[in-house]
Amino acid sequence: ALVKHGRRRSKLVDHLPASDKVPSPDKVIxxxxxxxxxxxxxxxxxxxxxxxxxASPRVKVxxxxxxxxxxxxxxxxxxxxxxxxxxxxxxxxxxxxxxPRRIKDDAEAAALxxxxxxxxxxxxxxxxxxxxxxxxxxxxxxxxxxxxTPFVQNIRKNAIAMIxxxxxxxxxxxxxxxxxxxxxxxKKQAPPLVYWGQYVAHDNNRDAxxxxxxxxxxxxxxxxxxxPIVLHDLHESVPFMYISTGTGPYNAWLDPIVxxxxxxxxxxxxxxxxxxxxxxxxxxxxxxxxxxxxxxFIANNHNSIGRFYETFGAGGADTAxxxxxxxxTTRQWYRPNxxxxxxxxxxxxxxxxQQSGVLLGMSNVATNRDKFLKNFYLKGKRAIAxxxxxxxxxxxIPADEKRHSEAAWLVNILRRQGCExxxxxxxxxxxxxxxxxxxxxxxxxxxxxxxxxxxxxxQYFNPTDPRYDDTGWxxxxxxxxxxxxxxxxxxxxxxxxxxxxxxxxxxxxxxxGTAAYAISHTAENALAIx
Numbered sequence: 258a259l260v261k262h263g264r265r266r267s268k269l270v271d272h273l274p275a276s277d278k279v280p281s282p283d284k285v286i287x288x289x290x291x292x293x294x295x296x297x298x299x300x301x302x303x304x305x306x307x308x309x310x311x312a313s314p315r316v317k318v319x320x321x322x323x324x325x326x327x328x329x330x331x332x333x334x335x336x337x338x339x340x341x342x343x344x345x346x347x348x349x350x351x352x353x354x355x356x357p358r359r360i361k362d363d364a365e366a367a368a369l370x371x372x373x374x375x376x377x378x379x380x381x382x383x384x385x386x387x388x389x390x391x392x393x394x395x396x397x398x399x400x401x402x403x404x405x406t407p408f409v410q411n412i413r414k415n416a417i418a419m420i421x422x423x424x425x426x427x428x429x430x431x432x433x434x435x436x437x438x439x440x441x442x443x444k445k446q447a448p449p450l451v452y453w454g455q456y457v458a459h460d461n462n463r464d465a466x467x468x469x470x471x472x473x474x475x476x477x478x479x480x481x482x483x484x485p486i487v488l489h490d491l492h493e494s495v496p497f498m499y500i501s502t503g504t505g506p507y508n509a510w511l512d513p514i515v516x517x518x519x520x521x522x523x524x525x526x527x528x529x530x531x532x533x534x535x536x537x538x539x540x541x542x543x544x545x546x547x548x549x550x551x552x553x554f555i556a557n558n559h560n561s562i563g564r565f566y567e568t569f570g571a572g573g574a575d576t577a578x579x580x581x582x583x584x585x586t587t588r589q590w591y592r593p594n595x596x597x598x599x600x601x602x603x604x605x606x607x608x609x610x611q612q613s614g615v616l617l618g619m620s621n622v623a624t625n626r627d628k629f630l631k632n633f634y635l636k637g638k639r640a641i642a643x644x645x646x647x648x649x650x651x652x653x654i655p656a657d658e659k660r661h662s663e664a665a666w667l668v669n670i671l672r673r674q675g676c677e678x679x680x681x682x683x684x685x686x687x688x689x690x691x692x693x694x695x696x697x698x699x700x701x702x703x704x705x706x707x708x709x710x711x712x713x714x715x716q717y718f719n720p721t722d723p724r725y726d727d728t729g730w731x732x733x734x735x736x737x738x739x740x741x742x743x744x745x746x747x748x749x750x751x752x753x754x755x756x757x758x759x760x761x762x763x764x765x766x767x768x769x770g771t772a773a774y775a776i777s778h779t780a781e782n783a784l785a786i787x
Contacts, residue, residue: 266609291605322475376485385428389607390491416623428453488556493570497537503546510711537596560636576603644701656695685751
């Protein structure tokens, strides 16, 4: 795939390794990855991953949950044989690093870091019309399992690659149906892909706060089980490949360390593409870094690193002459080697760029494993100290809150995110007020304090700032539930107990009448008399 003035591939993907024991994708699904006009159904993607697991001790496949329509979502772990055999131990160690309260001191943390490996989780096609990442991740899984170059050996030796080839599995199959229909019926008008999943389309990746969709719940649950250092979400839109950092304003509640990590990883990759002479790989000028509602923010919200790519799509799996918009071919400080104005583009080009970039990201984490693991531990440690070093000390939902159902709903969103919520068992007196027994207390001396602070604090957005998704997400205001931002550390000394099950609305029937009406609670919370 050589082009005038540069190439659209790197030495990492200018070949496919051969194996006499492990089947390549074409042996299972019937065609080579990147074949023009070919898209793969999820059942065949998942079947290939299972065959890869059978053939290689370097591969382990997990079902992370089913979609609304019952299709499997997978996580595929790839590393060296010893690591794959020791995954349960790795999971336990990473869980300890995620909660430094379980670690005695920094010396014990250093020993744990030496005893584990960072996980780099790459995910594909949450947007069903963005088709290349599914195909790429199938080929990447094979390459990581069988290639014996020092570059790939280093990834397997010092990290765990985790791959979810398709997030929106329901929409993927609908997209493949429509693509094949168009190919088989070129003279007929194809119907549009109205919904990807169950009554949702493009905004399925704006669900990281409330986790309302099954796919988000599955992703969040898998993150909280494994604590990957990186969650890397793959998208398609602008030419040729955008690597996320953000123009700002950055989310103010994130640990500054993660903002630095975004920059370091992006510039490491853009520099390497520049050395290879690959045009059109850039950063900065697309996304802002503000709203925490994206799928990859599952990682940012929990002391890991959330990333995404945008690559030039291929209209399914078409090959065509493409004209690049003039404003995207300009040379800028963040785009010193811009895309060419016109190019013949195919799904293979898309796959080459995505795969090369993800391999560079995985190599960076593997080579600098101790640094990234130490940063992960440090971000958790700083989050626990936040109650006294930065504040606030806690948020309190007072016991006299009248909207019991909404209060319980808010608390359960926090708990779904892994945040700890307590219930007071005695009055708590602070400079910010006195709170009666039965109040919900969200302490800031916990690993995910920044997530809780982010969702309960007020957002201040300058209208002159660049905008991408300039949303407000203060849950107390959105649900009309009183939340008190408590600065006084005395709140942390109050008598309280950790909620270990979902919160339930308080209520009952009052009065001396002999009759009552039962109303099915399926719509507005205000219908319930509590």
